[in-house]
Amino acid sequence: MAKTPLRGFAEAEFSARTERAQAGMREKGLAGLLLMTEPEVRYFTGFFTPFWQSPTRPWFLFVPVKGKPIAVIPEIGAVLMGKTWIDDIRTWAAPCPQDDGISLLRDLLQPLAAGGESVGLMMRHETTLRMPLADFERLRAALPGLMFRDATDLVQGLRMVKSEAEIAKIRHICGIASRSFDRVPELISEGMPFEEVFRSFRREALLQGADEVPYLVGGAEEGGYHDVISPPSMRPLQAGDIFMLDTGMTWDGYFCDFDRTYAVAHADAASCRAYETLWQATEAGIAAARPGATCRDVFAAMNGVLKQAGGEGGDVGRLGHGLGMQLTEVPSIAGFDETVLQENMVLTLEPSLDYGEGRLMVQEENIVIRAQGAELLTKRAPERLPVIGGTA
Known part of the structure; x- marks a missing residue:
């Protein structure tokens, strides 16, 4: 088992991220970035807390074109933010609907307004205000x-390419999830309600070392599942069921995202072929994922195999995505998507297939792009559909 990474990051990590952002700002003629969503605030500061689950209070981070970021946050977060590398922390007693940090932001940005400057905001796909x-x-x-002005490409472009310290965290949680999946045949049996399958898997993930299992979905039906995003029912697993578990576990704020599919007692021929x-x-996606290729190239490689086999890709819009501090990233x-792959980008490959009377199957792996090609972060799924309590 690989050595557990250190939690958090050295100050040099945040300094380097900020300097790269500032170089991008200078190219775009921006005097700063105004950020307010959890991944972006955490990316530049290391401010990590589950308190973001509360929608009551806004949080702001201003990254100037020169110097360290400035936090404009509710007083309740001052102590934790003070443990980061940030020195300038401006707070107010929140919630305060009449003035939830707006006057503090106004005062911070007024000199830039007086000079007719531009400030970047996240404005486009996969962003929120x-x-x-x-x-x-x-x-x-x-x-x-x-x-x-829109700074989506600048910020998303920085976050797409991970540092080795980030990759180590993703590799670690992928290992935890892989070991949890290895235990499924021992934990799961015919007759177990699918709700209990979820509960057992979550317990195992925590025992293996995951911090949280915020995302766990799946499907289980005789001859193949039809839905992959619903919560579990109390329906017991039955002989002939095909079931899938898709997990997004976290360790130190970084996600894995992959699934595994199993048959109960026996597997039908159509499901075996689909798998x-x-x-x-x-495999085709892994081979195609290398520096200089585009996301479209990787999509075409996987989709070509699906079409050659006479199948139709599941109508989910894409066959994978970025991965990191969020379950899904650009x-x-x-x-x-014509994004050119670069070294140290971390991706989820996620081909899906519709087969026979509306049945669906999905397979996922997590990879990191290296100079010579893709490196698996997950333990590769078995080549044949695993059967629990019987033989294929």
Whole structure:
């Protein structure tokens, strides 16, 4: 078993991230970035807390074109933020609907507005404005000389390429999840309610060392599942069922995201063929995922195997995505995504297949792009459909 990585990051990690962002700002003519969503705030500061689950309070981070980031946050977060590398922490007693940090932001940004500067915001796909729209309009009205411009590509581009320290955390949680999946044949049996299958798997993941299992979905039906995002029912597993567990576990704030499919007692021929087709499609994706290739190239490699086998890719819009501090990140492994793969990008390969009367099957692996090609972070799924309590 690989050595457990250290939790957190050295200050040099955050300094390097900030310097790369500042170089990008200079190229785009931005005087700073205004960030307010958890992954971006954490990426530049190391501020890590489950308190983001509460939607009551907004949180802001300003990354200037020169110097260290400045936190504008509720007072309740001051102690924790003070443990990061951030020195300038401006707080207010929140919640305060009349002024939830807006005057502090106004005062911070006023010099830039006076100079007619531009500040970057996350504005496009896979971003959110984590503050009331009315408050944002108030802020804009208070800073008539300031222009807000889109900085989505800049920030997402930085986060797509992981440091070795980030990759070590993702590799670690992938190992924990792989060992948890290895235990499934011992934990799961015919007759067990699917809800208990989920509960048993979560317990095992925590015992193996996961911090949390915030994402666990799956399907279980005779001859093949039809749905892969629903919570579990109390229906007992039955002989002939095909079931899948898809997990997003975390360790120190980084996700894995992959699934495994099993048969109970025996497997029908159509499900076995679908599983083997997906295994080959994943192999094609692994082979295609190398620096200089595009996400579209990887999609085409996997989709080509699915079509050659006479199958149709599941209508889920893409066959994979980025992975890191979020379960799904940019880019998308899809026909529309021309993102060029770079070393140290971490991806989920996720081919899916519709087969026979609406049945669906999905297979996933997590990889990191290296100079020579893809490196598996997950323990590769078996080439043949595993059968619990019987033989294929």
